[in-house]
Amino acid sequence: MSKTIRIGTRDSELALWQAHTVQGRLQALGYATELMPVKSQGDIILDKPLYELGITGIFTKTLDIAMIQGQIDIAVHSMKDVPTALPKGIIQGAVLERARTADILVHKGLGFLNGDGTIATGSLRRKAQWLHRYPGHKVEDLRGNVNTRMRKLEENDWNGAIFAAAGLERIDLLPENYETLDWMVPAPAQGAMVVAVNEADGYARKAVAQLNHSDTEICTQIEREFLRELEGGCTAPIGALATVNGDQIHFTGVLFSLDGTQKVGIEKQIKHHEATGFGKACAQEVLTQGGKALMTEIKKTLNT
Numbered sequence: 001m002s003k004t005i006r007i008g009t010r011d012s013e014l015a016l017w018q019a020h021t022v023q024g025r026l027q028a029l030g031y032a033t034e035l036m037p038v039k040s041q042g043d044i045i046l047d048k049p050l051y052e053l054g055i056t057g058i059f060t061k062t063l064d065i066a067m068i069q070g071q072i073d074i075a076v077h078s079m080k081d082v083p084t085a086l087p088k089g090i091i092q093g094a095v096l097e098r099a100r101t102a103d104i105l106v107h108k109g110l111g112f113l114n115g116d117g118t119i120a121t122g123s124l125r126r127k128a129q130w131l132h133r134y135p136g137h138k139v140e141d142l143r144g145n146v147n148t149r150m151r152k153l154e155e156n157d158w159n160g161a162i163f164a165a166a167g168l169e170r171i172d173l174l175p176e177n178y179e180t181l182d183w184m185v186p187a188p189a190q191g192a193m194v195v196a197v198n199e200a201d202g203y204a205r206k207a208v209a210q211l212n213h214s215d216t217e218i219c220t221q222i223e224r225e226f227l228r229e230l231e232g233g234c235t236a237p238i239g240a241l242a243t244v245n246g247d248q249i250h251f252t253g254v255l256f257s258l259d260g261t262q263k264v265g266i267e268k269q270i271k272h273h274e275a276t277g278f279g280k281a282c283a284q285e286v287l288t289q290g291g292k293a294l295m296t297e298i299k300k301t302l303n304t
C-alpha cells in the first residue's frame with residue numbers, strides 16, 4: 001500500500017522549518033507527503049507565563065488531537081516541548097540527529113554582567129539558572145515564538161534574552177550579538193526534533209523509522225527519563241544533557257529552586273550499552289540528595 005503521508009505541524013516559522021525538513025527527508029526516500037499547518041493553544045495564548053496555564057503539552061495537544069481524529073498521519077515537534085508521556089495511540093516514530101543543544105543570550109552589550117541587569121525569558125529553568133549565577137539581576141517574563149521574542153527584545157530595555165541556539169539557527173535568526181551560555185544546562189531534549197506517529201499506521205511508522213538517529217534517541221531518552229522521574233507532571237527548573245563520547249555517555253542533570261538559590265546536580269559517565277534506566281537512576285540520586293524537598297516546595301509554589 002502506498003499513500004500520501006500527511007504531516008501535521010504548528011504554523012510558526014520554526015515549526016514549519018522543522019516540518020519541511022522531515023518532509024524533504026521522506027520525499028528523498030520516495031514517499032509522497034503533504035504539510036498540514038495547525039495553530040496550537042501555546043501559540044495563541046501569549047499573555048500568561050506557560051507554567052501558569054497549567055496544561056502540559058500545550059504546544060503538542062492540538063496536533064495530538066488531529067492525529068487521533070485521523071486528520072494527520074505524523075506530527076513534527078521540537079522534542080523538548082513534548083510531554084514525557086505520549087497520549088495513548090501515539091508513538092515516538094523517530095528522533096532526528098540533534099543540532100546544537102546550547103542556550104544563548106542575545107544581548108545589547110555585556111557590560112551589565114558585572115553589575116545590575118535585566119534579562120528576559122519565559123522559562124523557569126533559564127530563570128533559575130540565571131539567578132543562581134547572577135543573584136542581583138532581574139528576570140522578566142517573555143513569551144511567544146522565537147520571532148516574537150526577538151522583536152520584544154528589541155522593543156524593550158532589557159539587557160538580553162535567552163534562546164535555544166538551535167531554534168534561531170534553523171530559521172537564520174541568529175544575530176551577531178550573542179553569547180553561548182555553556183554553563184547553563186539545557187532543557188531535556190533541547191535541539192532535537194521528534195516525529196510522532198499514529199501507532200496504528202504501519203505504513204507511516206515504517207517510513208518515519210528510517211529518519212531515526214540512534215545516538216540522539218539514546219541521549220534524549222536518558223534526559224527525558226531524568227525529567228519524568230523528577231517532576232511528576234509539574235513544570236520545574238530542570239536541566240539535563242547527555243552526550244556520546246566514543247563508547248561512553250556523559251550526563252549532567254540539575255534541579256533548581258524557582259529563585260535559583262538552591263541547586264541539586266549530578267554528573268556521571270557510563271558505558272553506552274548501560275544506558276537503559278540510567279536517567280531514572282540519576283533522578284533518584286538527585287531526589288535523595290535534597291531534590292525531593294525542593295520538588296515539594298516548587299509544586300506548592302506553582303499550584304497557588
Ligand SMILES: NCc1[nH]cc(CCC(=O)O)c1CC(=O)O
Binds near residue numbers: 146162167168190191
Ligand atoms: N519552547 C519553545 C521552543 N521549543 C523549541 C525551541 C528551539 C529548538 C529546540 O530547542 O529544539 C524553542 C525556542 C527556544 O527555546 O528558544
